[in-house]
Amino acid sequence: MSSQYDLQILQEIEDPTIRPKLIMGESTTYASLDNDVIGIIEGFTQKTSIVWYLMIGATLSVLTMLGGIVAYLIATGVGIWGNQSPVFWGWPIVNFVFWVGIAHAGTLISAILFLLKQDWRTSINRFAEAMTIFAVCCAGLFPGIHVGRMWVVYWLFPIPNQMEMWPNFRSPLLWDVFAVGTYATISLLFWYMGLIPDLATIRDRATTKLRQGLYAVFSMGWTGSSRHWHRYEKAYLILAGLATPLVLSVHTVVSFDFAVAQLPGWHTTIFPPYFVAGAIFSGFAMVNTLIIPIRSIFKLQHIVTLRHLEVMNKVILATGSMVGYAYAMEFFIAWYSGNPYERFVFENRAFGNYAWAYWTMVSCNVIFPQLFWIKKIRRSVPAMLCVCILVNVGMWFERFVITVSSLSRDFLPGSWNYFKPTVFDYLTFLGSFGLFFTLFLLFVRFLPMIAISEVKGILYKQNHTGH
Amino acid sequence: MSHTMEISQDLSPEKFVLGKRAGTWVVKFAGIGAVALAIALALGFTGDEATTSRFLHAYLTSYMYFTSICLGALFFVIIMQVTSAGWSATTRRIAELLTMNFPLMGVLSLPILASAAMGNATLFTWVDPSIVDNAQPGLSHLIETKSAYLNSSFFIGRVVFYFALWIGVASWFRKNSMAQDISGDPILTNKMKKFAAPAIPLFALSITFFALDMLMSLDPTWFSTIFGVYYFAGSFGAFMALLGIISNKLGGEGGILSGKIRDEHFHDIGKLTFAFVMFWGYIAFSQYILIWYANIPEETAWYHERENLYWGHVGILFVVRFAIPFLGLMSRHMKRVPGRMIIFGGWILVTHFYDMFFLTMPSQIQTLGYLKANALAEHGEEAAAALEATAHSFEAMPFGALEALCLIGIGGLFVAGVAHAFSKNSILAVRDPRMSESMTFHNP
Numbered sequence: 001m002s003s004q005y006d007l008q009i010l011q012e013i014e015d016p017t018i019r020p021k022l023i024m025g026e027s028t029t030y031a032s033l034d035n036d037v038i039g040i041i042e043g044f045t046q047k048t049s050i051v052w053y054l055m056i057g058a059t060l061s062v063l064t065m066l067g068g069i070v071a072y073l074i075a076t077g078v079g080i081w082g083n084q085s086p087v088f089w090g091w092p093i094v095n096f097v098f099w100v101g102i103a104h105a106g107t108l109i110s111a112i113l114f115l116l117k118q119d120w121r122t123s124i125n126r127f128a129e130a131m132t133i134f135a136v137c138c139a140g141l142f143p144g145i146h147v148g149r150m151w152v153v154y155w156l157f158p159i160p161n162q163m164e165m166w167p168n169f170r171s172p173l174l175w176d177v178f179a180v181g182t183y184a185t186i187s188l189l190f191w192y193m194g195l196i197p198d199l200a201t202i203r204d205r206a207t208t209k210l211r212q213g214l215y216a217v218f219s220m221g222w223t224g225s226s227r228h229w230h231r232y233e234k235a236y237l238i239l240a241g242l243a244t245p246l247v248l249s250v251h252t253v254v255s256f257d258f259a260v261a262q263l264p265g266w267h268t269t270i271f272p273p274y275f276v277a278g279a280i281f282s283g284f285a286m287v288n289t290l291i292i293p294i295r296s297i298f299k300l301q302h303i304v305t306l307r308h309l310e311v312m313n314k315v316i317l318a319t320g321s322m323v324g325y326a327y328a329m330e331f332f333i334a335w336y337s338g339n340p341y342e343r344f345v346f347e348n349r350a351f352g353n354y355a356w357a358y359w360t361m362v363s364c365n366v367i368f369p370q371l372f373w374i375k376k377i378r379r380s381v382p383a384m385l386c387v388c389i390l391v392n393v394g395m396w397f398e399r400f401v402i403t404v405s406s407l408s409r410d411f412l413p414g415s416w417n418y419f420k421p422t423v424f425d426y427l428t429f430l431g432s433f434g435l436f437f438t439l440f441l442l443f444v445r446f447l448p449m450i451a452i453s454e455v456k457g458i459l460y461k462q463n464h465t466g467h
Numbered sequence: 468m469s470h471t472m473e474i475s476q477d478l479s480p481e482k483f484v485l486g487k488r489a490g491t492w493v494v495k496f497a498g499i500g501a502v503a504l505a506i507a508l509a510l511g512f513t514g515d516e517a518t519t520s521r522f523l524h525a526y527l528t529s530y531m532y533f534t535s536i537c538l539g540a541l542f543f544v545i546i547m548q549v550t551s552a553g554w555s556a557t558t559r560r561i562a563e564l565l566t567m568n569f570p571l572m573g574v575l576s577l578p579i580l581a582s583a584a585m586g587n588a589t590l591f592t593w594v595d596p597s598i599v600d601n602a603q604p605g606l607s608h609l610i611e612t613k614s615a616y617l618n619s620s621f622f623i624g625r626v627v628f629y630f631a632l633w634i635g636v637a638s639w640f641r642k643n644s645m646a647q648d649i650s651g652d653p654i655l656t657n658k659m660k661k662f663a664a665p666a667i668p669l670f671a672l673s674i675t676f677f678a679l680d681m682l683m684s685l686d687p688t689w690f691s692t693i694f695g696v697y698y699f700a701g702s703f704g705a706f707m708a709l710l711g712i713i714s715n716k717l718g719g720e721g722g723i724l725s726g727k728i729r730d731e732h733f734h735d736i737g738k739l740t741f742a743f744v745m746f747w748g749y750i751a752f753s754q755y756i757l758i759w760y761a762n763i764p765e766e767t768a769w770y771h772e773r774e775n776l777y778w779g780h781v782g783i784l785f786v787v788r789f790a791i792p793f794l795g796l797m798s799r800h801m802k803r804v805p806g807r808m809i810i811f812g813g814w815i816l817v818t819h820f821y822d823m824f825f826l827t828m829p830s831q832i833q834t835l836g837y838l839k840a841n842a843l844a845e846h847g848e849e850a851a852a853a854l855e856a857t858a859h860s861f862e863a864m865p866f867g868a869l870e871a872l873c874l875i876g877i878g879g880l881f882v883a884g885v886a887h888a889f890s891k892n893s894i895l896a897v898r899d900p901r902m903s904e905s906m907t908f909h910n911p
Contacts, residue, residue, distance in 0.1 A: 014657065015653070016551070016653045016654075016656040016657055016660075016900045016901070017653050017900045019553075019904075115738075117911075233911075237911075245745070248749060252749075252753065256756075256757070259757050259761075260756075260757060260760040260761060261761065262761045262763060267757070267761050267763070268692045268757075269691045269692050269693040269694075269753065269754045269757050269758065270692035270693040270696065271753075271757070272693075272749070272750075272753040272757075273693065273696055273749075273750065273753070318667075321667075321668060325668075325671060325672075325675075326692075329675070329692045329695070330692055333690050333691070333692045336613055336616065336690055337690045337765075338609050338612045338613055338688075339765070373664075373665075
């Protein structure tokens with residue numbers, strides 16, 4: 001899975017007197033970049049087409065199954081899930097938080113790293129933003145189907161009505177509707193706006209009328225004139241500025257769902273930044289999990305180099321350590337508070353009936369990512385792939401531990417119960433992956449995976465600063 | 468890279484030592500500081516218990532304020548190395564020199580450590596939990612359950628450890644960076660980057676527990692898991708504001724670093740200051756809303772003192788420490804035009820002091836309550852009334868002579884320390900391999 005470019009870049013990283021190249025390959029030009037990226041869309045051969053059809057066939061079947069389950073759920077009721085007293089928030093909420101968390105990488109890369117002038121973001125931002133939007137779709141599904149009476153799901157929104165009935169504005173669940181809604185809108189706009197110059201390039205290269213027409217519609221008459229670019233760059237900066245607080249606000253509001261309650265294990269003040277760090281952590285892990293196979297299948301190793309992957313791993317290490325810091329603070333303060341309920345909840349997490357989930361979470365989120373301190377592991381493609389997958393597993397378990405372990409043993413021992421998921425819990429979660437990967441495969445097939453126009457800017461800089 | 472060569476030839480470290488220009492400040496500020504501190508100590512330790520309590524709280528306020536700036540500077544040094552930042556190469560030495568004040572701050576922690584060692588519970592009530600029982604029977608039991616952590620000897624040991632760590636880390640980075648002034652060896656940059664990564668968790672844990680020990684434990688029954696992040700957010704923001712002021716002074720027209728620190732640096736420093744104004748606002752809001760919303764008495768008590776008993780500080784602080792600089796620094800002009808950053812930099816430094824005041828001083832009310840209850844039980848109504856009278860005069864005059872003397876005292880010594888560092892050392896890391904990048908980059 002590594003390539004010739006990987007070895008070359010490693011030598012450059014070690015020299016502090018130069019800035020290592022971001023785009024590798026002596027013969028890389030603007031035209032060759034177009035060929036490398038847009039060529040993927042144009043040049044689907046019969047062989048690759050068959051593989052693609054097989055894959056999307058599989059994901060579509062899973063998606064269809066999800067449709068069936070949702071239909072059954074609506075017809076029967078949420079009782080088909082394992083949610084039972086006292087655990088009324090089971091897997092659907094866990095899955096919701098899991099997917100929203102994954103959705104954080106895209107906007108962090110495209111907005112915050114843009115403001116921080118991190119040029120390396122250009123090779124992966126398109127990919128990460130697309131993943132963000134697909135993950136938000138999956139996330140949005142769960143609260144939608146969890147409300148029970150799905151046909152009145154629009155009651156979540158404050159729409160004026162003759163019944164004078166409003167959602168509770170003091171509820172963080174309503175804030176979620178706004179936070180996630182705003183996030184989805186801005187992310188989509190940001191992603192689409194970035195796509196426009198590249199869609200125009202596809203249009204200009206198109207050899208069939210159909211393709212030319214379709215991409216012409218979506219590129220909205222982009223000509224690449226300097227006036228277009230001027231406005232584009234202005235808009236990009238403004239959107240980046242607006243999207244930056246959103247990266248923090250979304251998962252902050254999600255953390256409020258738990259933390260405003262009085263339940264020990266949910267109510268703790270570090271939740272907002274801790275959830276944000278965890279979200280970036282899981283999002284970056286997901287980006288790496290997907291881009292590692294993609295860059296080798298489609299031969300993009302000179303654009304997404306080992307250096308990019310290593311930097312991503314460093315961010316994973318940093319955010320993983322923040323998550324570890326939050327776990328440790330929760331434990332320490334639970335003891336320090338002297339509050340017997342607080343102390344019990346954390347003892348119960350580590351040694352109670354959900355200890356297996358707790359230690360899965362700790363190993364995957366705190367212990368394994370620490371391996372990235374070691375340069376060899378951070379730079380080994382198979383090793384980082386393993387760690388990133390484990391991080392995704394661990395972050396799902398984190399939400400499970402928070403949601404279920406606190407609820408299942410609350411203040412009243414008489415009502416304690418052990419949560420057991422049903423087959424429908426498993427299948428709904430699996431189904432959300434069907435949705436995610438269907439959208440992902442469509443993206444790979446029809447849209448440029450790399451922000452070509454931005455990478456060209458980097459290539460220009462690289463060639464004009466005397467390497 | 469001939470460009471680099473040209474630049475580095477006209478840079479020799481000797482050219483950037485401020486010498487006498489800063490040297491005259493040392494004597495002046497050290498003198499003023501020492502006198503003010505001596506008066507404050509004399510007043511604080513000769514009055515009644517209420518006066519001692521007030522003095523110690525006032526002292527802690529200023530102490531945590533100036534230590535936070537050193538901590539912000541240390542974090543800047545570490546983070547710029549670990550991210551291989553190019554833009555900041557011309558300003559990093561200023562931060563490195565500011566961290567030379569850690570030994571001073573370590574020495575200045577003595578009155579606080581002494582109060583803990585002597586079992587004087589007028590600052591930290593956990594030093595002698597029995598003092599709370601006359602006011603709230605049985606409360607000492609709750610404090611005693613934490614005695615494995617909250618006890619004088621462990622507390623003193625921790626503080627000594629934090630300072631040993633910070634002094635060690637800061638001087639290691641400074642030494643290597645200054646060695647590079649002479650040798651110009653780029654390998655030193657790699658070495659510093661390598662050590663900067665593990666320095667981050669060490670820094671994060673030490674600043675967290677420092678904040679917990681010094682500020683959160685003032686009310687030993689109160690707790691908040693975000694507290695360490697809160698102190699960090701304020702500290703780094705305040706340091707960035709100070710860096711903005713110093714850079715504007717040194718890099719502006721006619722300054723010794725004119726042309727080395729440019730508009731682009733003012734702009735970037737302004738952006739980071741702005742970001743940390745927002746981050747502080749975010750953390751402060753998160754802590755408040757979660758405690759307010761859940762409304763659990765053991766948590767809200769802390770805000771109760773700051774909101775209801777002590778002039779509605781929560782809202783004022785949020786406006787002056789967050790909203791005003793947020794609006795002010797949003798403008799590109801404010802960040803970029805030479806000299807402008809001094810306005811909001813100064814504003815942030817003042818409001819950061821207010822934040823430290825907000826964290827520290829209101830705890831006095833609780834302590835005074837305990838002291839009064841004890842005086843009543845042990846010495847009768849007259850003694851309690853005397854304490855009440857002292858306390859009453861405080862509430863009418865929240866920022867009084869003791870607070871001012873502590874601020875001038877510790878501040879004077881702090882400024883003298885900075886001036887001393889600037890007068891003896893080059894204030895530019897002249898042969899940093901990224902110097903040319905820092906002197907030529909442009910913000911889009």
